[in-house]
Amino acid sequence: MIRRLDSRSPDFQSQLSALLAFETSQDPQVDLRVAAILADVKTRGDAAVIEYTNRFDGTSAESMADLELTQEELKAAYERLPAEQRDALTAAAERVRRYHERQKMSSWTYEDEDGTLLGQQITALDRVGIYVPGGKAAYPSSVLMNAIPAHVAGVPEIIMVVPTPRGERNDLVLAAAYVAGVSRAFTIGGAQAVGALAYGTQTVPAVDKVTGPGNAYVAAAKRAVFGIVGIDMVAGPSEILVLCDGATDPDWVAIDLFSQAEHDEIAQAILLCPDADYIAQVEASIAKLLPTQPRRAIIEASLSNRGALILVRDLDEACAISNQIAPEHLELQVAEPREWVQKLRHAGAIFMGKFTSESLGDYCAGPNHVLPTARTARFASPLGVYDFQKRSSLIQVSEAGAQKLGRIAAVLAHGEGLTAHANAAEFRLK
Amino acid sequence: MIRRLDSRSPDFQSQLSALLAFETSQDPQVDLRVAAILADVKTRGDAAVIEYTNRFDGTSAESMADLELTQEELKAAYERLPAEQRDALTAAAERVRRYHERQKMSSWTYEDEDGTLLGQQITALDRVGIYVPGGKAAYPSSVLMNAIPAHVAGVPEIIMVVPTPRGERNDLVLAAAYVAGVSRAFTIGGAQAVGALAYGTQTVPAVDKVTGPGNAYVAAAKRAVFGIVGIDMVAGPSEILVLCDGATDPDWVAIDLFSQAEHDEIAQAILLCPDADYIAQVEASIAKLLPTQPRRAIIEASLSNRGALILVRDLDEACAISNQIAPEHLELQVAEPREWVQKLRHAGAIFMGKFTSESLGDYCAGPNHVLPTARTARFASPLGVYDFQKRSSLIQVSEAGAQKLGRIAAVLAHGEGLTAHANAAEFRLK
Numbered sequence: 052m053i054r055r056l057d058s059r060s061p062d063f064q065s066q067l068s069a070l071l072a073f074e075t076s077q078d079p080q081v082d083l084r085v086a087a088i089l090a091d092v093k094t095r096g097d098a099a100v101i102e103y104t105n106r107f108d109g110t111s112a113e114s115m116a117d118l119e120l121t122q123e124e125l126k127a128a129y130e131r132l133p134a135e136q137r138d139a140l141t142a143a144a145e146r147v148r149r150y151h152e153r154q155k156m157s158s159w160t161y162e163d164e165d166g167t168l169l170g171q172q173i174t175a176l177d178r179v180g181i182y183v184p185g186g187k188a189a190y191p192s193s194v195l196m197n198a199i200p201a202h203v204a205g206v207p208e209i210i211m212v213v214p215t216p217r218g219e220r221n222d223l224v225l226a227a228a229y230v231a232g233v234s235r236a237f238t239i240g241g242a243q244a245v246g247a248l249a250y251g252t253q254t255v256p257a258v259d260k261v262t263g264p265g266n267a268y269v270a271a272a273k274r275a276v277f278g279i280v281g282i283d284m285v286a287g288p289s290e291i292l293v294l295c296d297g298a299t300d301p302d303w304v305a306i307d308l309f310s311q312a313e314h315d316e317i318a319q320a321i322l323l324c325p326d327a328d329y330i331a332q333v334e335a336s337i338a339k340l341l342p343t344q345p346r347r348a349i350i351e352a353s354l355s356n357r358g359a360l361i362l363v364r365d366l367d368e369a370c371a372i373s374n375q376i377a378p379e380h381l382e383l384q385v386a387e388p389r390e391w392v393q394k395l396r397h398a399g400a401i402f403m404g405k406f407t408s409e410s411l412g413d414y415c416a417g418p419n420h421v422l423p424t425a426r427t428a429r430f431a432s433p434l435g436v437y438d439f440q441k442r443s444s445l446i447q448v449s450e451a452g453a454q455k456l457g458r459i460a461a462v463l464a465h466g467e468g469l470t471a472h473a474n475a476a477e478f479r480l481k
Numbered sequence: 482m483i484r485r486l487d488s489r490s491p492d493f494q495s496q497l498s499a500l501l502a503f504e505t506s507q508d509p510q511v512d513l514r515v516a517a518i519l520a521d522v523k524t525r526g527d528a529a530v531i532e533y534t535n536r537f538d539g540t541s542a543e544s545m546a547d548l549e550l551t552q553e554e555l556k557a558a559y560e561r562l563p564a565e566q567r568d569a570l571t572a573a574a575e576r577v578r579r580y581h582e583r584q585k586m587s588s589w590t591y592e593d594e595d596g597t598l599l600g601q602q603i604t605a606l607d608r609v610g611i612y613v614p615g616g617k618a619a620y621p622s623s624v625l626m627n628a629i630p631a632h633v634a635g636v637p638e639i640i641m642v643v644p645t646p647r648g649e650r651n652d653l654v655l656a657a658a659y660v661a662g663v664s665r666a667f668t669i670g671g672a673q674a675v676g677a678l679a680y681g682t683q684t685v686p687a688v689d690k691v692t693g694p695g696n697a698y699v700a701a702a703k704r705a706v707f708g709i710v711g712i713d714m715v716a717g718p719s720e721i722l723v724l725c726d727g728a729t730d731p732d733w734v735a736i737d738l739f740s741q742a743e744h745d746e747i748a749q750a751i752l753l754c755p756d757a758d759y760i761a762q763v764e765a766s767i768a769k770l771l772p773t774q775p776r777r778a779i780i781e782a783s784l785s786n787r788g789a790l791i792l793v794r795d796l797d798e799a800c801a802i803s804n805q806i807a808p809e810h811l812e813l814q815v816a817e818p819r820e821w822v823q824k825l826r827h828a829g830a831i832f833m834g835k836f837t838s839e840s841l842g843d844y845c846a847g848p849n850h851v852l853p854t855a856r857t858a859r860f861a862s863p864l865g866v867y868d869f870q871k872r873s874s875l876i877q878v879s880e881a882g883a884q885k886l887g888r889i890a891a892v893l894a895h896g897e898g899l900t901a902h903a904n905a906a907e908f909r910l911k
Binding site for chain 2: 135136139140142143150153154159161167168169171172174176177189190191192223259260274277278280281284285300302303306307309310312313314343344345346350381388389392395396397398399400401402403404405406407408409410411412413414415416417418419422425427428429430431432433435437441442443444445446447448449450452453456457458459460462463464466467468469470471472473474475476478479
């Protein structure tokens with residue numbers, strides 16, 4: 052069911068490319084429909100949001116009040132939860148908060164030898180919007196992972212949007228919003244929700260940045276409003292790469308591959324291992340465990356479509372292939388993970404050692420689970436506190452500094468033909 | 482010539498909105514032409530790049546070798562410069578490098594009470610492309626401001642593209658590439674250059690991120706390839722906001738406004754001041770100094786189109802208006818700038834005190850001159866070393882940690898209906 056590849060085979064590189072290929076380019080039809088929705092929301096505000104929500108989510112809202120969740124409703128959902136879920140949510144939030152506290156940036160300044168002050172002032176964003184998917188699967192953990200970094204950064208207003216198809220609310224999602232410190236929450240989704248956040252409506256306040264994953268319409272809408280507001284990233288299907296020396300229980304590796312594959316028929320789960328016998332054991336575990344899984348149809352489709360068990364020459368080659376793949380989630384199931392991790396250049400998150408299942412990171416280890424997909428870990432980072440803070444450069448040139456810097460700047464400005472730039476420096480010369 | 486506004490006037494907010502309004506939305510015609518060029522470059526590689534370059538830049542290249550600058554050519558340009566320019570370039574590069582060294586991020590890890598390791602591993606990008614405009618004005622300072630942060634971050638390969646319309650090369654630009662440590666340089670521009678960097682061609686290596694400003698075609702191309710590669714931002718027209726208490730020589734403020742206005746007819750220069758007499762003096766200085774400026778036509782157009790002298794009630798109100806504008810460049814020409822700077826939440830760079838002309842920051846103060854425009858300082862930062870580094874989360878859960886975290890994760894995963902996620906945690910329980 053799942054394909055097996057061998058890095059020694061002469062056409063391995065082309066097989067790998069085919070495996071990784073994923074059409075990330077935009078669908079022009081989706082773009083056009085999204086552009087129309089955004090324009091309509093920009094012009095008509097609340098009325099357009101209500102219409103699209105009723106049409107796409109099968110609701111019958113008459114006003115925005117019908118589409119807003121009050122703080123009382125969020126709190127009530129939290130209190131309604133079984134104690135076990137309430138405790139798990141609180142414990143997860145606490146661990147996520149503690150990790151993210153370490154990401155907080157601080158302002159700094161220094162003075163050079165002329166008494167000129169240079170520095171960087173850090174401020175939080177004023178208001179952010181977090182998009183929480185509500186369709187196929189509603190993920191309370193996504194609420195924590197988006198809202199807590201914003202909260203830790205010091206963002207005063209966090210606006211959540213979460214579609215509720217056919218009006219079905221998810222208590223865990225609402226409770227997570229309560230635990231994470233969401234300021235306001237609207238039960239809207241799709242391009243209309245992104246438009247409402249970017250432009251503002253009579254009821255939904257315009258935000259400065261929109262984060263969080265969504266379907267193709269949400270992704271297209273985020274791309275379109277990028278520049279008017281900030282966005283985190285345009286997320287693709289989820290991926291896991293397990294790099295294993297063959298000493299982990301093969302059932303554990305099989306279930307870890309499943310845990311990514313169960314997200315989506317186009318999710319990607321790959322194993323790299325130098326031990327052919329072990330690969331066969333994992334394959335047997337996959338066959339054995341698959342019937343136990345409620346989401347086995349999705350897992351099977353994902354593993355056949357985009358999964359692979361890859362035999363490699365050794366762990367060094369495995370690291371090189373991993374760097375080429377630049378996976379969202381990377382499990383490093385080897386004896387000395389702290390040594391091998393230094394060879395890994397591109398990955399959203401690295402799960403080290405056999406006890407670190409990726410699912411622990413999804414929920415409660417502490418680091419964020421919003422991670423760069425589709426090879427973007429080559430240049431992008433996990434969502435973090437730094438996404439909700441920004442920097443302003445600070446420069447206070449002393450009179451002595453103005454003499455020295457003014458001469459340098461004037462020469463270069465004249466060289467660029469920008470006389471006013473040169474004059475501005477020259478006017479400050481004694 | 483330049484409009485005067487008063488914050489006390491009842492329609493001030495609508496006047497201010499009209500002043501700041503700028504059509505940032507994409508032009509569908511430009512998008513379509515860019516999409517065609519990108520698709521062609523992706524398919525045909527070098528051949529397409531050569532054709533578009535000859536067509537748009539009026540060159541007659543026959544092969545990519547004709548469009549590549551060798552390290553010897555860059556070095557020769559540096560050595561050809563007059564000593565004064567060579568020294569200014571070197572001094573500016575040294576100061577920019579020193580400031581950016583302070584932005585470098587380092588990896589960190591910590592262990593929690595169960596012996597679980599958590600952290601963040603920092604790596605540099607493998608290869609980046611920097612776009613240097615070559616049309617209306619070629620800016621060597623932009624080469625320094627893009628390449629030096631990448632170099633400081635530890636990026637091994639920095640690929641520069643700079644169009645040379647009609648084959649005209651700019652020695653200062655080439656010399657700046659030499660000083661800044663550019664690895665390879667191509668005399669190509671426009672959407673075809675962005676496409677070559679994003680997809681790679683037979684000759685131009687594919688990069689992981691493209692930074693640097695450009696015209697509408699470059700901006701549209703960057704937006705289109707975002708996701709395949711990282712991009713820094715989509716830059717709009719340049720802006721300066723001068724916030725002055727009325728104690729700076731009015732000629733200095735006038736020339737500072739010019740220094741932004743001279744970039745472009747759609748650049749924006751605004752003064753905020755609580756002293757009406759002083760505003761009149763600045764207006765007189767503008768009238769006096771304008772005839773001395775070689776670029777006076779551009780300055781005059783920019784000041785009439787988008788400039789303003791705004792009378793405010795006091796400096797507190799000036800700070801509030803400044804936060805609303807979120808300017809790219811903010812001059813804080815007040816007696817105690819270090820106190821007032823704390824009230825400023827949104828600005829790309831803040832130039833404090835009367836000796837700090839914005840032009841010093843453009844060239845050599847140290848901080849970057851690639852800054853967020855068009856109100857994006859609400860969520861974006863100056864270009865920096867951090868744009869050329871990225872983070873991977875590290876998690877190594879101990880056996881004890883797996884028992885505690887596994888129970889939390891399993892509860893939440895079952896709550897989300899993700900059985901494989903839950904099982905992956907449960908398999909690690911004793």
